[in-house]
Amino acid sequence: xxxxxxxxxxxxxxxxxxxxxxxxxxxxxxxxxxxxxxxxxxxxxxxxxxxxxxxxxxxxxxxxxxxxxxxxxxxxxxxxxxxxxxxxxxxxxxxxxxxxxxxxxxxxxxxx
Amino acid sequence: xxxxxxxxxxxxxxxxxxxxxxxxxxxxxxxxxxxxxxxxxxxxxxxxxxxxxxxxxxxxxxxxxxxxxxxxxxxxxxxxxxxxxxxxxxxxxxxxxxxxxxxxxxxxxxxxxx
Numbered sequence: 001x002x003x004x005x006x007x008x009x010x011x012x013x014x015x016x017x018x019x020x021x022x023x024x025x026x027x028x029x030x031x032x033x034x035x036x037x038x039x040x041x042x043x044x045x046x047x048x049x050x051x052x053x054x055x056x057x058x059x060x061x062x063x064x065x066x067x068x069x070x071x072x073x074x075x076x077x078x079x080x081x082x083x084x085x086x087x088x089x090x091x092x093x094x095x096x097x098x099x100x101x102x103x104x105x106x107x108x109x110x111x112x
Numbered sequence: 113x114x115x116x117x118x119x120x121x122x123x124x125x126x127x128x129x130x131x132x133x134x135x136x137x138x139x140x141x142x143x144x145x146x147x148x149x150x151x152x153x154x155x156x157x158x159x160x161x162x163x164x165x166x167x168x169x170x171x172x173x174x175x176x177x178x179x180x181x182x183x184x185x186x187x188x189x190x191x192x193x194x195x196x197x198x199x200x201x202x203x204x205x206x207x208x209x210x211x212x213x214x215x216x217x218x219x220x221x222x223x224x225x226x
Contacts, residue, residue: 004155035216040121042202042216043156058213090155097212098144098163103155 003027006091006104014112019078021107023091031097032074034058034066037088037106046089049074050097081111114139116205118217126225131175131190133220135203138184144206145186146214147177151199159201162186164208173197198224 004025013019023032030051035043045058047066055068063085067075078085088108092101119134137143144163148156160171167179173196177188186203203217 040218042218044216045213048213092155098206098208100146100158100161101156101214103148103157105153105155 002105004091004093004102004104006089006107008107009105010108012110012112013081015082017081017111019081019109021076021089021091021109023074023076023104025072025074025091025093025102025104027093027095027102028071029093029095029102030071031094032068033092033094033101034064034074034076035090035092036060037090043090046076078109078111081109083111085109086111114143114205114207114215116203116215116217118201118203118220120220121218122221122223124223124225125193127195128192131188131193131197131222133188133201133203133222135177135186135188135217136184137186137203137205139205139207141208142179142181143208145177145179146204146206147171147175147186147188148202148204148216149199150202150219156202159188193222193224195224195226198222 033048034046049055049068065077091104094101115138117136146161147159150156160169162179170176200221206214
């Protein structure tokens, strides 16, 4: 089984809808991250969490919120989706802050 | 502020030819440096990382990268390209001091021609 899983893998929704993307990991890592990938822009950090009680905004957090339900689970929500949030979203984990990150397979979100 | 630049959004090589993907970073203190690969419909996976132990770093699938402090570079190479190397490659930096956020380059898509 994959170490970092994301659900759903693909989602098409309409403007104004609330969407939740879920991430689960079996790595046992405390650190979890949500990134957004747009063509030609690399990955941009949305939110990160160092443990269940520690959640922090990244560089592009506007329009997003997160919930760390347990060490293994980190969810990303779009309260009211808009078309420019159409992108590929990745969850990642790491053991240490400056260590390599382990990525999930991604969720492709389309907002119409 | 930290930044990372990947020269060339697309690189095309023939099978068997040398692969060279360029990465330059800006930092006053040598950071941790990473190369990740992303195959179609998959997440990123680590190819190799530099953490100040050795300037020439060997990774998976025959890739290696050399850290050059004087040039603030961490270019990725592979002597002989294989069709299966076609993917997108990302250079990433994490500060060694101060902040900790990893900054990713924009990515370079590698095409391998038969």
